[in-house]
Amino acid sequence: MKHLLTALLLSVATPLQASEAQLERGRQVFNAASCAVCHTDKENNGEPLAGGYAMKSDFGTFYTPNITPDPETGIGNWSDEDFIRALQQGISPQGDHYFPSFPYTAYTKMHRDDVLALKAYLFSLKPVKKANREHDLAFYVTMTPSARIWKSTYFKQGEFIDVPGKSAEWNRGAYLVEAMGHCSECHTPRKALGALDEGMAFAGVQKMTGVGTVPNITPDKKTGIGRWSVDDLVYYFETGTTLSGDSSGGKMASIIDNSLSLLPAGDRKAIAVYLLSQQPIENSIKKKKKKREKEEFE
Amino acid sequence: MNIKTLTASIALMTVLAPSYAAESEEIIKYRNSVMEAYAGHMSAASRIVRGKVDFQDQLKLHADSMAGIANITGTLFPEDSDFGETRAKEEVWSKPKEFEQAVQENQQAVSEFNKAVASGDKAALAGSFKKISDSCKSCHEKFRTEEE
Numbered sequence: 001m002k003h004l005l006t007a008l009l010l011s012v013a014t015p016l017q018a019s020e021a022q023l024e025r026g027r028q029v030f031n032a033a034s035c036a037v038c039h040t041d042k043e044n045n046g047e048p049l050a051g052g053y054a055m056k057s058d059f060g061t062f063y064t065p066n067i068t069p070d071p072e073t074g075i076g077n078w079s080d081e082d083f084i085r086a087l088q089q090g091i092s093p094q095g096d097h098y099f100p101s102f103p104y105t106a107y108t109k110m111h112r113d114d115v116l117a118l119k120a121y122l123f124s125l126k127p128v129k130k131a132n133r134e135h136d137l138a139f140y141v142t143m144t145p146s147a148r149i150w151k152s153t154y155f156k157q158g159e160f161i162d163v164p165g166k167s168a169e170w171n172r173g174a175y176l177v178e179a180m181g182h183c184s185e186c187h188t189p190r191k192a193l194g195a196l197d198e199g200m201a202f203a204g205v206q207k208m209t210g211v212g213t214v215p216n217i218t219p220d221k222k223t224g225i226g227r228w229s230v231d232d233l234v235y236y237f238e239t240g241t242t243l244s245g246d247s248s249g250g251k252m253a254s255i256i257d258n259s260l261s262l263l264p265a266g267d268r269k270a271i272a273v274y275l276l277s278q279q280p281i282e283n284s285i286k287k288k289k290k291k292r293e294k295e296e297f298e
Numbered sequence: 299m300n301i302k303t304l305t306a307s308i309a310l311m312t313v314l315a316p317s318y319a320a321e322s323e324e325i326i327k328y329r330n331s332v333m334e335a336y337a338g339h340m341s342a343a344s345r346i347v348r349g350k351v352d353f354q355d356q357l358k359l360h361a362d363s364m365a366g367i368a369n370i371t372g373t374l375f376p377e378d379s380d381f382g383e384t385r386a387k388e389e390v391w392s393k394p395k396e397f398e399q400a401v402q403e404n405q406q407a408v409s410e411f412n413k414a415v416a417s418g419d420k421a422a423l424a425g426s427f428k429k430i431s432d433s434c435k436s437c438h439e440k441f442r443t444e445e446e
Contacts, residue, residue: 211444212445213445239431240431240432240434241340241341241431243341244338244341245336245340245342247337247340247438249435249438249439250439250442250443250445257435287444
């Protein structure tokens with residue numbers, strides 16, 4: 001009888017344990033992909049992951065959608081295949097093309113197992129009923145099938161494949177930066193129509209609409225992070241404290257809080273190793289202080 | 299108002315106006331310098347706390363300096379220093395209570411750090427130092443702009 005009971009308990013416990021491992025993996029993917037940074041409208045005390053955050057861009061304002069498992073207003077009705085198609089192909093369950101403000105251009109590089117773990121984790125969270133707000137975009141974006149055209153020109157689908165000859169740590173860093181962390185979305189300047197300028201990867205942006213000044217994170221000694229050691233970068237990811245002792249603010253503070261500082265220590269190091277292995281690009285980005293006139297507030 | 303007082307007032311205003319703006323600019327420059335001094339101590343102390351260098355006996359100097367600066371940061375944002383070349387957000391002045399609280403959180407963390415330096419407790423040292431950077435970050439996120 002005792003054995004039977006143990007067997008029964010085991011048969012119940014085993015699938016639960018497996019799903020717990022998947023949930024834990026999903027939680028790590030969720031952090032690495034910084035989902036909470038944009039899908040929670042922190043500025044207006046929005047509920048976690050219920051969307052509504054106003055993402056300003058040169059093409060208008062995007063309002064991020066609800067990604068809680070609420071079946072009506074969130075993603076609660078999505079199948080595994082719906083979720084995979086959204087992240088890897090940028091296509092909604094209804095067959096619409098997403099604007100690349102949703103970084104499927106990076107998420108397409110995620111491994112299928114990680115995408116499924118992320119879905120399992122999201123579905124384990126509290127559903128919040130909150131309807132999505134429509135984007136407020138320029139007429140030439142809304143009046144044309146712009147997302148589809150953009151994708152056919154600039155979007156390359158495909159999972160990340162380890163680069164042979166590079167260490168496991170470097171490849172892990174590449175995966176974290178390129179597939180999940182989508183660092184390029186802000187740190188790489190864009191050409192016309194918002195396509196990333198790959199020749200200037202990570203070289204920073206003087207003025208990004210809605211974000212501000214984005215520093216050069218290539219290992220250039222003069223204008224980038226060439227003087228930082230791997231340890232200095234890891235410490236920055238943990239604390240937000242830069243080499244000069246300044247503390248990050250703006251979007252990056254949120255990325256430290258909701259993503260980088262929550263990663264396993266090995267992942268932070270892998271990101272640092274990968275970033276410092278990049279081609280140094282001399283591109284001076286200065287934080288300019290805006291000359292504000294008194295009248296603005298009167 | 300007779301013509302004499304009017305003339306006098308106009309004269310006074312033209313004298314005062316530029317100096318008023320100049321004073322604000324000077325306050326902003328002073329504020330930036332104090333913040334940079336704070337960052338310098340932060341960075342130096344972090345290299346001792348992280349074990350990168352072994353100037354243990356100098357940690358107290360940085361902790362003392364940081365405590366001194368943390369106690370005056372709240373005074374560096376007087377009314378009318380909200381225009382000119384500053385990254386301070388309007389919220390510093392429009393949400394004074396929240397700003398004051400952010401400043402106090404920083405003071406609290408620095409004071410804990412000072413106690414840890416005095417006691418030499420390694421865990422408390424790392425923990426309280428992390429609290430300082432957390433408070434800097436959270437204040438910058440709310441009250442300092444990254445935009446031009």
